[in-house]
Amino acid sequence: MERSLRAARAATYVCFVLNGTLLGAWVVHIPAVETRVGIGHAALGGLLVLLGLGAFAGMQVAGRLTDRLGTRVVVPAAGVLCGASLVLPGLAPDPWTLAGALLLLGFANGCLDVSMNAHAVHVEKAYGRPVMSGFHATFSVGGVLAALAAAAAANAGLSPAGTLGALGAAGIAAALLTARSLLPGTPAAADARDRERTSAASSRGGARRRIAVLAVLAFLVMLCEGAANDWSALHLKDVLGAPASTAAFAYGTYAAAMTAGRLLADRIVARYGSAAVLRHGAATAAVGITVAATAPWVWAAFAGWALFGLGLSGCVPQLFSAAGHADPAAAGANVSRVAGLGYLGMLAGPAVIGWLTHLTALNHTFLLLTVLCAATAAAAGILRTAPDGRTPPGGRTAPDGHGGADHAPATAHGGH
Structure with missing residues (x-):
């Protein structure tokens, strides 16, 4: 049990880094996407609201699914969805398509955010001591990794869509590889009583x-x-x-x-x-x-x-x-x-x-x-x-x- 708990904690760190990396990858490519679609700051601001609305909806859906299906199911599924949807804003040819892409990306990010935090709670409960803040610290690490990856890709001549696609694929792989290490749901310490x-x-x-x-x-x-x-x-x-x-x-x-x-x-x-x-x-x-x-x-x-x-x-x-x-x-x-x-x-x-x-x-x-x-x-x-x-x-x-x-x-x- 001790080894599996350490593995679950490590997998949770990966999930937080993953979330920070995927979200950071979108943030650093906002100027390029704005230019590609041909919109101004005001229109972009309205579209970014859709990202937030999608995230809010995803959080509510993921919360209920996590309690029903368990974190071992919802966290990797959300990670795969988030990785797969990351490339869509980079491929959007017009504002309407970008709006749909941002809604989906926001929804996926909201699902991953809530499900990984719920899993972090289960890990913390099993440990019996505070570990939550350390997970949140690694989210920032993901943002740094995204910025470094974007800079390296730009120097190599890779397009924004190519960079987003590559990071999304890496995110999908990470979500699938860590799935088996996640706790199934409510930790065993929470018995019937x-x-x-x-x-x-x-x-x-x-x-x-x-x-x-x-x-x-x-x-x-x-x-x-x-x-x-x-x-x-x-x-x-x-x-x-x-x-x-x-x-x-x-x-x-x-x-x-x-x-x-x-x-x-x-x-x-x-x-x-x-x-x-x-x-x-x-x-x-x-x-x-x-x-x-x-x-x-x-x-x-x-x-x-x-x-x-x-x-x-x-x-x-x-x-x-x-x-x-x-x-x-x-x-x-x-x-x-x-x-x-x-x-x-x-x-x-x-x-x-x-x-x-x-x-x-x-x-x-x-x-x-x-x-x-x-x-x-x-x-x-x-x-x-x-x-x-x-x-x-x-x-x-x-x-x-x-x-x-x-x-x-x-x-x-x-x-x-």
Whole structure:
């Protein structure tokens, strides 16, 4: 069992890298596809909304299928679909075809996103200790791999469609090769009595209310992430007058800090608990974005964006993990609800900031993110215990609120 569990964890890492690579491959080819189809920025923006809508739909479908069929079936199927659909935007000859291609790619990406997170919850439950943040860190690695592959392909004279097709084929192969290593579904640690207790909690409405709160928090956190993705570089360029080459590093600084934080977050969760990570992380993010918003110098803005990324780094993994542990029999559906609303927040973030710039200066709009981070920190206590009073991996187990490795089950079979 220990060997198979290690294999399942390794396969989950591959799935997260795969998702990051496939999505990153599309992102780096957006300019080439825009030129090929012959559309402007405004039309492209509308088409990208379809990608988001497709992803949201895929998340809802995958959540239910994962609970019904198991992650060993849904994760590789979603990976194959995502790899196969990656080439379609590169082949689209007109906007209408591109719209359909983006809907399908978004749907496939949403399916893979939710199913792999549900599987990560099962792996974490089987380990009996926090491992979710490490999985999310490797998603960023996939984006880097996609950028490197695209650059190498361009230097070799390969067309965008050829590059997307090659990366998609590699993704299909990776999804199929890792399928046998995945856990079949709900881990063995969730026995019949565990299911009865969590189902009873759900029927009382405890789990449902908990999922609703987690989903709202995911919306707030991912709205902040979406705002940083699209506005950090423009902040340095338009507000502080930094050259475009320097301004581009604002997002890089934010993303690097987030990746580093996620690589460290699992150990911090094991030591202090997931509620502490969410609370102090969101508070750190609030300080960081306030520093960025009020910074009179470029170097101070860089420091603010780094703090913002570091603070947010552990928030989403803990929210997804808590959603999956709320009811093991419905892990997929619960993760899909939290991830789905969170994804809508990420899509809304750039638009909200853009709308507010009609009312005030860009840097002043970031103070809204300060408020959202503070609200998230205030609500972090939702992660302390499961609906039935048990403590999930990374929850607070000690009287002083400090869960730790010493409090986690010692064997790989440990559950809640």
